Amino acid sequence: MAAPTHTVPAALRPAPSTVPPYRTDLDGLRGIAITLVACFHIWFGRxxxxxxxxxxxSGYFFIGSLLRHAIHSQAPHVTLRDTIDPWPRLKRLLRRLLPALFTVLLAVAALTVVVMPQTRWLNIGNELIASALYYQNWHLAFNSQDYLAASSANSPLQHIWSMSVQGQFFLGMLLIALIVTAMIRLIARVVPAAGDPRTVRVVVATGVLGLAAVSFYWAHMRMSVNQEFNYYDTLARLWEPLVGGLLAIWLPTWRVPRWIRNTLALVALGLIITCGWWIDGVASYPGPKALVPVLSTVVIIWAGATALQKPRPGHDDPQSLPAVNRALASAAPVWLGTIAYSLYLWHWPLLIFYLTWRGKNHASVVEGVALIAASLALAWLTKLYIEDPLRGGSRPKHARGTRDGHARRLGYVSVMTTVLVVATLATGVGIKLWDRHVGNIVVDTTNLDPRLYPGARALLDGAPVPALDPQPTPLMVLQDFPETSTDGYMSDFTDPAIHVGVYGDPDATRTIALIGGSHAEMWISALNTLGLRNHFRVTTYLKMGCPMSTELVPKQQGVPYPQCHDWVMRVKEKVIADKPDAVFTNSTRPRDDEPGDWVPPTYTPIFDEFIDAGIAVFGIRDTPWPKNRKGLIDTPTCLADGGTAESCGSPRALVLAPTDPAQALATTRPDFHPLDMSDGICTATLCPAIVGNVIVYKDWHHLSATYVRSLTDELGRQMALAVPWTGPPSS
Structure with a gap:
């Protein structure tokens, strides 16, 4: 039932102590917030x-509690040990947070094995560990995972980032507060005024305000530097709970007419409910636009708290909460608020596992309703049988008030705690064993029988394809790296060095320099063979995500990558100084927002500098990046999930222009030689995921080394037509 409109629920009435009255309306606000989170995730993808x-x-409640501890600790009867002992509060935090979290993590581990293809087990396993240890936000940040609309490709644990941020906030603030409280207590021995509650409040407020200001500046500044990382960054998020904490430290007691408080609370609630539609949170939070939901929350807290202040003559009755706060304190929002934590934990994994099971990227209205109903049921059961008993807040009704009932409750708590701990430890061990298994996979397909596994030769030469399972397997193909990666000649994103590898015939007098990013690197598996066969040397100058381009501020997955430009300029000068006979690099890229591929205008100045230096340029057309009308395709995962060469393939017209866009460059640059392997990867209409019993891609868009080797003859044929010394053309 809704709370009566003419009175305040008992839980909202002022308590005769320093502890503020319990705010049932804030439970209701939690209920509204979790409803928005679930609905926006499931239906709106925002x-x-x-x-x-x-x-x-969280900041409002936790910092308020720490402030009361700091003030109470200045009392003479409180020992220094009690002041600085973190365990009582830490124990309460662990009992409040871990049982439901570990329950969901164990369910995710089980469903991963049942529902997810093996290619995803390792990533999800690592996220299970990151979530259990409260660093999931950093794991996602460093792996550049966008928090966008749900799809079957998303992690079922992606949402735990916010739990990790809160856990880090709780632990960090607890330790800082205990240290500051102890320092104030020691200073108060010399300067008694330092222990005055008003002084303590000013000291704490100053520290919180300063830290919030630093965090807010960091969040705003980092938006233009690396927003994908910024979204998950604890320091960037810290200002949000600290704003709530500032309100707990200093809650204005202004006597404001009820109609004004009600209007402000109504506007604030409206902003909270609607901001997901008119603010792009992924691109904007936790920058200044996050002030909208944060300050709206502050207004609602203030509006209800002001009504609870002691009245002055001629002012509103303190028992008259604003209508918005009374509505939030009604039964339905409050019930949702009491299960908000468990509901948050459950709704996202259920959505992701369901989408994966059905092979869909979006849930319909009916499916969404069913998912929310299932999430509500699981959240309620988790609270009833996991959260409350293990927190110590409830026991079976039939056993209350009896010694036997107390023993039963202790037995239940002991059993459940043991099960959760043992199962979680077993899951961690299993993850590590799987990690070791995948890490120890060695892919060696150099001696595959070409009659059984023709690969690209099935398209180029019409080679027969016997009915065999493809090689490498979807799980093994993840480790099917080009030689330069396993040999250590590929600079990673943070490595500015130029690592030159030597392949082919190291004693040859002619040299081809392979330069660029990973889409140039993957051709080393064919060039190495051609060099050995036709007696030329191959030198490599490679860096992850760094094609040869004059772009001043290149980006990697939307993140500025300034180190790439510096590396390209240094490599260009080094290659010209090393004076190879030719360079081999990418000449095209897929278009981002429309079908086909193109020659970025920042590529051609690099080509021209090499040509002007007397170095021929082999421009290899970039291979298709797998996608269909639904979006990008992770080929190994698609196949491991039961997909076929066709269902996991890409329509050719979607990923490639009708002809190689780089051909036009050759008409004005005689020393530019375009190379196009597209007909060895695609039919006239489709770029299949499996060709000639070989899996084409090792991940989202890199060819497997096995498939590249099957393209060796065709690559050599095209190179020899342009530059005869690279090998005799095929007859």
């Missing part, structure tokens, strides 16, 4: 702002 409400409320 960030709602509900997480920002959670963070603000």
């Amino acid at each position: 960030v709602s702002g509900g997480v920002d409400v959670f963070l603000t409320l």
